[in-house]
Amino acid sequence: MRSNPTGRQLRLGTELRKLRERAGLTAAEAGQLLGVKPNQISNMEAGRAGVSAERVRAVACNYDCSDTDLVKALVGMTGDRTRGWWEEYREILPGALLDLAEVEHHAMRLRTAITVHIPGLLQTTDHARELFRQVVPALSPPDIEHRVSFRIKRQAVVFRDSPAPYLALIHEAALRMEFGGPAIARAQLQHLLDMSEQDHITLKVLPFAAGGFPGSGQSIFYSSGPVPQLDTVHLDQSHGPAFLDAEAQLSKYRVLLDRMETKCLPAEKSRDLIRSIAHNL
Known part of the structure; x- marks a missing residue:
């Protein structure tokens, strides 16, 4: 049992x-x-x-x-009865974070939409560390490093053999947030450009000029299972991750992400905007 x-x-x-x-x-x-x-x-x-x-x-x-x-x-x-790499963090980090890594590991397709942060799978180590320094209540230095290492290890899903297709919708606001100062922000933007050149990664920017859009008040991570009924929505909230899997909820967030994507710049124009922001830092 x-x-x-x-x-x-x-x-x-x-x-x-x-x-x-x-x-x-x-x-x-x-x-x-x-x-x-x-x-x-x-x-x-x-x-x-x-x-x-x-x-x-x-x-x-x-x-x-x-x-x-x-x-x-x-x-x-x-x-699949193998113990994933995330199990080494079971007594260190909240269980919901381990569940997220497990969902990502088994996903057939990944989609994320986020307003003021860079998606975790595309963050640099320095950027992630600055984010965790802003957590309330404050994390201890060892806890910060545990979370940073966990986040970087999660990124293996976009580097492994035959990775799942990954679509990241990022608002322009997230690109202009200078976490850690200009040097760290510039390196983070360059990392986004480098990652966006991968065949399985599509990065699209939702510019300020697009105005209002659905889902603007939350970050959304959508993991596609082998069949639509096994899809999972992950909402990143200040009190911790929330997972949704009811059919009505899955349908709602599929539509929401589809509508959000229509307001984004095409991939190449998105890269041009990222280059412009990085150049002006």
Whole structure:
């Protein structure tokens, strides 16, 4: 029995619960079909109990789920039992940060939209350190360094073999925030330009001239799973990360990001604006 299920394990349990509820079954009825006690169904859906590929297929059959792509994706979530690099931070950083790294690691496509910060996957070490120095309540120097190292290690997802496509929508305001002074800001902007030349990375700037736009009050990270039902939205908030996976929420944020992207400059004009801002620092 798990005492601290990971975000991925919790998500698998959540999706199994959704299947049961769509089938109109109680936990007791589902248990009878599987030949287990109701509390075993509850533990499975809460991520506290491991779920095998065979159990997922049996559940899908009992719940009359005909979505073969979804079932295949859920089966895939049972097979990866390796401990990710983020586990070394489990007693050091909040669990939600580890869940974010796990989501990024398994994503098929990544999209982020942010107003006054540079996306974490595109930050330099010096820029990240300056951001963490502004956290309230203040972090100790060791805690700052733990968070910096964790953020930089997260960036492996954009450097590994066959990386997921990554689209970053960045407001012009974030480009003009001089965290750490002109030298650090200039290096950060150059890093953005360098990263934007990668084939799998698309960087688009939403200029001041675009005026108002949807989602202006929050940073949004959208991770696409193997099927749309397994997508995840991550909202970065001052009290910590929040994860959304309800179908209505996923649909809302897909539309929001699509609309936001239409207000952005094309990729090459975005790079021109970044070069101009860096030149004037």
